[in-house]
Amino acid sequence: MNKRIRKHVFAGGLALGMISAGVAMAQDVTIRWALHPGAEADAVVNYFAPKYEEETGVRVIGEILPGNTLRDQMSIEAIGGTGRWDMGYHSPGWFGSFVDHVIDLTPLIEKYGFDINAYPELVINSHMKSNARPGEIIAVPTTPAAPMLIVRRDWFEHPDEQAAFEAEFGRDLRVPETWAELREVAGFFTREAGETLAGETLDRSVYGWADALGSGAGITRSFIVMLYSTGISGWDEDFTPDIDHPIVIEAAEYFVDLAQNTAPREAQNWSFLEGLQMFRDGRLATATMWPQGVGTVEDPEGSAAGNTGYSPLPLWEGNIAGYTQGTPFLGGGGVFVFDTPNAEEAFKFLNWMLQENEIEWGVQSEQFSTRAHFASEELRNLRPYYPDFLPAYEQVLESVFIRQGIPEWGSVMWNGTTNFITDIYSGDLTPQQAQDRWVRDMTSTFQRAGYIE
Numbered sequence: 001m002n003k004r005i006r007k008h009v010f011a012g013g014l015a016l017g018m019i020s021a022g023v024a025m026a027q028d029v030t031i032r033w034a035l036h037p038g039a040e041a042d043a044v045v046n047y048f049a050p051k052y053e054e055e056t057g058v059r060v061i062g063e064i065l066p067g068n069t070l071r072d073q074m075s076i077e078a079i080g081g082t083g084r085w086d087m088g089y090h091s092p093g094w095f096g097s098f099v100d101h102v103i104d105l106t107p108l109i110e111k112y113g114f115d116i117n118a119y120p121e122l123v124i125n126s127h128m129k130s131n132a133r134p135g136e137i138i139a140v141p142t143t144p145a146a147p148m149l150i151v152r153r154d155w156f157e158h159p160d161e162q163a164a165f166e167a168e169f170g171r172d173l174r175v176p177e178t179w180a181e182l183r184e185v186a187g188f189f190t191r192e193a194g195e196t197l198a199g200e201t202l203d204r205s206v207y208g209w210a211d212a213l214g215s216g217a218g219i220t221r222s223f224i225v226m227l228y229s230t231g232i233s234g235w236d237e238d239f240t241p242d243i244d245h246p247i248v249i250e251a252a253e254y255f256v257d258l259a260q261n262t263a264p265r266e267a268q269n270w271s272f273l274e275g276l277q278m279f280r281d282g283r284l285a286t287a288t289m290w291p292q293g294v295g296t297v298e299d300p301e302g303s304a305a306g307n308t309g310y311s312p313l314p315l316w317e318g319n320i321a322g323y324t325q326g327t328p329f330l331g332g333g334g335v336f337v338f339d340t341p342n343a344e345e346a347f348k349f350l351n352w353m354l355q356e357n358e359i360e361w362g363v364q365s366e367q368f369s370t371r372a373h374f375a376s377e378e379l380r381n382l383r384p385y386y387p388d389f390l391p392a393y394e395q396v397l398e399s400v401f402i403r404q405g406i407p408e409w410g411s412v413m414w415n416g417t418t419n420f421i422t423d424i425y426s427g428d429l430t431p432q433q434a435q436d437r438w439v440r441d442m443t444s445t446f447q448r449a450g451y452i453e
Contacts, residue, residue, distance in 0.1 A: 029057075029058045029059065029342065029345050030058075030059040030060075030061060030342075031058065031059070031060045031061070031086045031087065031342050031345055031346050031349055032060075032061045032063065032084065032085045032086050032087070033060065033061070033062045033063065033085060033086065033087040033088070033335070033346075034063055034065055034070065034073070034074050034084075034085040034087070034088045034089055035062045035063060035064045035065065035089060036064075036065070036067055036070055036089040036091075036143075036333060037064050037065075037066070037067050038143065038292060039292065039295075039365055039366050039367070040142055040143050040365040040366075040367050041062060041064045043361070043364035043365040044060070044062045044353075044365075045062040045064065047364045048060070048353045048357070048361075048364065049061070049062055052349055052352060052353070056352075058345060058348075058349065060349055063085070070089055071091070071094050071097060074088045074089070074097075074098070075097045075098070078097075078098055078101035078338065079101070083338070083340045083341075085338060085340075086337065086338055086340045086342040086343065086345075086346040087335050087336065087337055087338065087346050087350070088102075088335065088336055088338060089333050089334075089335065090127065090138075090139040090333050090334040090335055090336045091331075091332075091333045092126055092127060092130070092330075092333075092402075092403050092405065093403050093409050093410055093413075093414065094410070095130050095132060095138065095139075095405055096132060096405075096406060096407025096408070096409065096410075097407070098336065099130070099132045099133060099407070101338060101339060102138055102139070102336040102337060102338055102339065103337050103338070103339050103343050104133070104136040104137065104138065105136075105137040105138065105139070105140065105336075105337060105347060106136055106137045108343075108344060108347040108351075109137055112347070112348065112351045113351075114140070114351050114354075114355055115355060116128060116137065116140075118355070118358070118370040118371060118372060119141055119144075119369055119370055119371075120369075120371070120397055120398070122330060122397065122398075122400055122402060123141050123144045123330070123369055123397065125402050126144065126330045126400070126402040126403070127139060127140075127141040127144050127330075127332075127333070127334045128140060128141065128334070129405075130405035131404070131405040131406070132405050132406070132407070138336055139334040139335060139336040140334050140335055140350055140354060141332075141333075141334040141369050142333060142334050142335055142354065142365075142367065142369075143292075143332040143333050143334070143365070143367045143369075144330055144331075144332045144333070144334070144369045144397070145290055145291050145292065145330075145331050145332030145367075146290075146291075146328050146329070146330050146331060146332075146396050146397060146400045147225055147288050147289060147290045147291075147313060147328050147396075148288075148289055148291070148310055148311060148312055148313060148392060148393060148396045149175070149176065149182075149286060149287075149288060149289070149310075149311050149312065149313050149314065149326070150279065150286065150287050150288075150289045150297060150308050150309065150310055150311075151175050151176075151285065151286045151308070151309045151311075152279075152282075152284070152285050152286070152304060152307055152308065152309075153307050153308060153309035154198065154307040155189065155197065155198050155285055156173055156174065156175065156309070158198040158199065160196075160198065160199055161173060161197070161198060164188075165185075165188055168188065169184055169188070173185070173188075175309055175311050176286070176314045177314055177315060178314050178315045178316070178317050179226070179229070179254065179314045179315070179316050179317070179326075180317060181314065182209065182258070182286065182314050183254070183257070183258055183262075185208065185209075185285070185286060186207075186208030186209035186258060186262035186285065186286060187208055187261065187262055188208065189206060189207075189208040189285030189286070190206065190207050190208040190261070190262045190285075191205065191206045192205050193205050204283065205264070205283070206282070206283055206284070206285065207262060207263055207264045207278075207283060207284050207285070208262035208263075208284075208285050208286060209258060209262045209263055209284070209285070209286045209287060209288075210262075210263045210264060210267050210275045210278065210279070210284050210286075210287050210288075211225075211259075211263070211267065211270075211275065211287065211288040212267065212270035212271055212272050212273070212274065212275060213259055213263065213267040213268045213270060213425075214267075214268060214269055214270050214271045215268075215422065216271070216418060217271050217272070218270050218271040218272065219418070219421055219422060219425065220414060220417050220418040220421065220422075221272070221331075222255075222259075222288065223251075223252070223255050223417060223421040224328075224329060224413075224414070224417045225288065225313065225326075225328040225329065226251055226254075226255055226316070227248065227251050227417065228327055228328055228329050228401040229313060229314075229315075229316040229319060229323065229326045229327050229328065230247045230248070230250075230251050230316045230319050230320065230321075231247070231316070231319035231320035231321030231322070231323060231327075232245060232247065232248060232320070233321075233401070233404075234404065234412065234413045234442075235404075235412075235442065235446070238452070239446045239451040239452050240452075241438075241439050241442045241443060243416075243435065243438055243439055243442065244435065244439045245320065247318070247319070247320060248435055249431040249432065249435055251316070252420070252421060252424050252431050252434075252435075253424075253431060255421065255425075256424060256425050259425070260425075264278065264283070264284075266278070272290070273289075273290065273292060273293040273296065275287060276289060276293040276296040276297055277296060279296075279297055279304055279308075280296055280297055280299050280301075280302030280303070280304050280305075281302055281303065281304075282302070282303040282304065288313070290331070291367075291368070291389075291393055294366075294385070294389055295366065298383070298384075298385045305385075306384065306385070308385065308388075309388070310388055310389050310392035310393070311392055311395075312325045312326050312392065312395050312396045312399070313325065313326025313327075313328060313396075314326050323399060324399070325395075325399050326399075327399045327400060327401055328396075328400060328401065329400065329401045329402075329403055330397075330400035330401065330402060330403070332367075335350060337350075358370060358372050358373070359372065359373070359376050359378055359379060362376065362379050363378070363379065363382060368390065368393065368394075369397070373390075374390055374391070374393075374394040406449075407449075408445050408446070408449055411445055412441070412442045412445050412446070416438050416441060416442060419434070419437070419438065419441075420434045420435065420437075420438045421434075
């Protein structure tokens with residue numbers, strides 16, 4: 001969509017905004033939003049949409065679509081120009097599919113005083129901007145997310161476990177600060193039924209660490225989090241792959257060892273957050289947790305409630321980017337506004353929900369991304385575990401990797417990671433064979449796209 005068309009759409013949006021200012025006309029406006037499943041979608045449908053209609057007369061219909069088909073469904077409608085939705089779920093890794101179908105939000109941000117600086121700089125760069133549309137604001141964040149490490153704090157603090165760990169490793173038992181320390185801790189806490197843990201005899205096995213290891217998205221997400229912590233970007237500014245670095249093989253071999261020797265076999269069936277139920281039930285000593293899972297971990301019916309420690313992911317020692325803590329990619333999402341006659345009305349709703357009701361968004365959605373969210377006493381007091389969780393999660397967001405905004409990111413990085421780690425994990429390829437194939441495939445894709453000769 002060229003600038004002339006965008007200006008035309010914006011002018012039309014201004015006219016619509018003036019016409020619909022009255023309550024009578026507002027009642028004729030219906031905004032439709034394609035939503036990703038989750039607590040934030042429930043908050044929109046069950047709380048914010050009804051409240052906004054009550055206050056303004058504007059109806060907001062949130063359609064929660066299956067996560068595994070959401071991108072394709074939105075893309076089909078956008079390419080077809082159906083106007084089915086006025087807003088859509090924005091995942092930075094997907095933006096290449098929608099680059100020509102959403103409006104530049106900059107004029108509306110200026111008109112309604114939307115404060116983009118309420119968000120950390122890394123969130124702004126990841127979820128609001130894109131190299132595919134330089135100089136524009138293409139979306140606003142709703143659920144930016146990155147994973148963290150959780151541990152059974154009561155086990156780590158138990159005197160019997162501390163004494164046994166020091167006897168075996170010659171150092172204090174503490175929350176792992178490096179991936180090497182995590183491997184030691186995970187191995188130490190992996191126990192069979194009948195063994196003793198924290199003074200009690202186990203009636204079921206306990207595992208030292210877990211994350212989703214299911215085929216496809218599960219194992220890909222788990223490994224790519226670790227991979228980015230090594231300082232790998234995928235490619236440099238000249239589109240030369242950096243995945244040929246030896247540290248990539250080092251990370252893969254570490255991951256396979258950690259997963260195959262300290263994680264439960266059930267993890268190979270998990271795609272995202274399912275494993276947190278085992279943590280909740282006292283079957284895991286540590287786990288990688290995305291923030292959407294904190295409610296499961298702290299379920300009052302589980303033994304982990306009130307006994308969980310939160311921290312950023314461990315540091316990869318010797319990482320090639322100079323990181324000082326684990327640095328996963330920044331995932332989660334936001335919302336972009338499609339090029340429809342309701343574009344301005346859609347943005348007015350987002351401004352009302354995310355900024356005029358900033359703290360209430362955190363209360364209802366349990367998603368946190370702005371400085372006000374982390375500073376809010378109301379939010380910290382909302383749950384008994386928030387005083388521990390929120391500061392740790394704020395620290396997580398201070399060091400995250402921003403995915404490159406090219407249409408081929410999903411192909412070369414996400415799918416490339418899937419093929420790489422899956423074939424190493426299964427033993428179908430050696431790490432060197434898998435790495436060589438990945439470099440070849442990435443280079444060929446960039447050549448076909450015209451980025452390199």
